Amino acid sequence: MSRICVIGTGYVGLVTGACFADLGNTVVCLDVDETRINRLKSGIMPIYEPGLEQIVDQNVRHGRLSFTTDYPEALKNAEFAFIAVGTPSGVDGEADLQYVRQAAESIADLVEWPIIVVNKSTVPVGTGDWVAEVITRRRNGRPLDFNVVSNPEFLREGSAILDFMSPDRVVLGSLHREAAEKVARLYLSLRCPIMITDLRTAEMVKYASNAFLATRISFINEIANICEELGADVREVARGMGLDKRIGPSFLDAGLGWGGSCFPKDVKALAHMAVLHGTHPQLLQAVMDINRNQRRRVVVKLRRALGTLDQKVIGVLGLSFKPNTDDIREAPALEVIHLLENEGASVRAYDPQAMQAAASVLPRVRLCETAYEVAEGADGLLLATEWNEFKQLDFGIIRQTMRTPIIMDSRNLWDGEQLRAMGFTYFSIGRGSKTNGHTQG
Numbered sequence: 361m362s363r364i365c366v367i368g369t370g371y372v373g374l375v376t377g378a379c380f381a382d383l384g385n386t387v388v389c390l391d392v393d394e395t396r397i398n399r400l401k402s403g404i405m406p407i408y409e410p411g412l413e414q415i416v417d418q419n420v421r422h423g424r425l426s427f428t429t430d431y432p433e434a435l436k437n438a439e440f441a442f443i444a445v446g447t448p449s450g451v452d453g454e455a456d457l458q459y460v461r462q463a464a465e466s467i468a469d470l471v472e473w474p475i476i477v478v479n480k481s482t483v484p485v486g487t488g489d490w491v492a493e494v495i496t497r498r499r500n501g502r503p504l505d506f507n508v509v510s511n512p513e514f515l516r517e518g519s520a521i522l523d524f525m526s527p528d529r530v531v532l533g534s535l536h537r538e539a540a541e542k543v544a545r546l547y548l549s550l551r552c553p554i555m556i557t558d559l560r561t562a563e564m565v566k567y568a569s570n571a572f573l574a575t576r577i578s579f580i581n582e583i584a585n586i587c588e589e590l591g592a593d594v595r596e597v598a599r600g601m602g603l604d605k606r607i608g609p610s611f612l613d614a615g616l617g618w619g620g621s622c623f624p625k626d627v628k629a630l631a632h633m634a635v636l637h638g639t640h641p642q643l644l645q646a647v648m649d650i651n652r653n654q655r656r657r658v659v660v661k662l663r664r665a666l667g668t669l670d671q672k673v674i675g676v677l678g679l680s681f682k683p684n685t686d687d688i689r690e691a692p693a694l695e696v697i698h699l700l701e702n703e704g705a706s707v708r709a710y711d712p713q714a715m716q717a718a719a720s721v722l723p724r725v726r727l728c729e730t731a732y733e734v735a736e737g738a739d740g741l742l743l744a745t746e747w748n749e750f751k752q753l754d755f756g757i758i759r760q761t762m763r764t765p766i767i768m769d770s771r772n773l774w775d776g777e778q779l780r781a782m783g784f785t786y787f788s789i790g791r792g793s794k795t796n797g798h799t800q801g
């Protein structure tokens with residue numbers, strides 16, 4: 361079993377650390393955020409992620425997993441240093457590598473034994489080479505036996521543990537096959553395909569995968585908008601398409617578009633890389649444009665239904681960028697709320713997990729305790745995130761307490777016919793009326 365240091369204890373670092381510990385390795389998770397580490401030491405998770413607390417707790421108790429802010433302690437005798445720090449968008453959409461640089465420099469300063477540096481953060485193509493240069497430069501002539509391996513992470517928030525433990529594939533890239541094979545051994549017990557390739561190709565697999573998934577979503581959203589005009593139902597269209605094995609059913613849910621900490625920044629960063637190197641990423645630009653418009657369309661629908669949004673009360677259900685996470689980074693709900701507030705609406709909202717995170721970024725929004733409180737007295741009710749608890753709401757109560765019974769189902773969660781029969785004006789995404797031949801939206 362191996363000794364692993366994981367640098368950065370966010371979604372990726374914490375899940376990686378906990379899962380490698382669970383596979384029997386000794387793992388030290390390091391972060392520069394003292395509050396985060398102190399809380400983790402007391403068993404408090406910094407994020408909401410199903411199954412995480414249990415796996416952390418179990419492995420801490422067995423002595424395989426520990427947390428620290430102390431670099432020397434974390435790196436001591438480590439055979440592998442996984443870099444899992446954030447790579448946020450810089451001013452021009454490029455990936456900001458300052459945290460990766462800090463991590464690489466700390467490794468260069470503190471390690472005096474053979475080590476494999478594994479890049480798990482999503483980093484621009486060429487970063488693996490750059491990390492090796494940063495380390496070599498920092499050593500200033502002092503020799504160090506090290507290799508860099510790219511190991512992009514493909515987990516999704518909300519199912520991160522499951523994704524880590526049962527991945528579709530593990531991708532490893534290195535100029536040194538032996539180093540990549542050593543990292544591959546850490547994953548052997550997962551019994552999944554392991555692809556070993558060169559550094560730059562591995563880095564590109566990550567960007568291309570995220571960009572492709574975002575493209576599928578923008579594609580189906582564009583089809584949804586056409587469906588609305590032509591009287592077709594996008595859910596059925598997606599089902600019919602997905603039955604084709606070459607297409608497959610995943611990532612064809614039309615809605616408010618993609619958000620989260622990765623798709624927006626990664627598509628932007630890939631487009632930036634492309635422009636910088638003289639290519640013209642037209643498709644990526646269109647994918648981003650469609651996504652932006654998708655949020656605007658629901659606001660337009662509400663405005664048209666109400667005549668104006670000024671002084672109207674709009675209730676928003678769901679704030680996290682997707683269900684089963686408390687992450688609100690680039691959440692579609694936040695942008696929609698911003699647009700609604702700009703037009704003079706007063707917004708109230710509820711989310712099963714993201715209320716604490718939302719409180720600091722939504723100062724003007726009234727945060728409610730339940731979905732029913734959100735609906736009470738509202739002129740419109742907008743579903744932004746399809747949490748399970750919103751699937752079976754009592755619309756009888758909601759119908760009685762809303763001031764104007766307008767529903768904007770931006771995730772196609774509810775039965776429109778039933779709601780219309782109850783007296784609601786119901787809008788959804790890409791579900792044109794079959795009887796009229798054209799649009800109910």
Ligand code: NAD
Pocket residue numbers: 367368369370371372373390391392393396444445446447459462463480481482483513514515516517621622
């Ligand atoms: P995050 O923001 O949740 O966590 C990053 C952590 O790194 C923070 O806790 C921060 O304090 C810490 N950190 C920053 N500088 C540090 C340093 N010098 N030393 C030690 N710790 C430091 O980020 P995340 O969502 O876990 O993403 C990490 C990387 O993984 C990003 O590149 C992201 O694109 C990629 N990724 C994320 C996901 C996801 O679902 N969130 C999935 C796949 C890949």
Ligand code: UGA
Pocket residue numbers: 482513514515516517518570573577610611612613614615616617618619620621622623681682
């Ligand atoms: C995504 C990828 O799925 C992961 O493989 C990748 O590792 C990760 O980004 C990353 O690089 O960080 P994540 O952002 O956690 O994972 O969540 P997804 O399930 O991919 O959803 C992203 C966004 O797309 C959400 O806002 C979701 O609501 C939206 N979405 C997803 C749709 O609108 N329609 C769909 O059919 C699927």
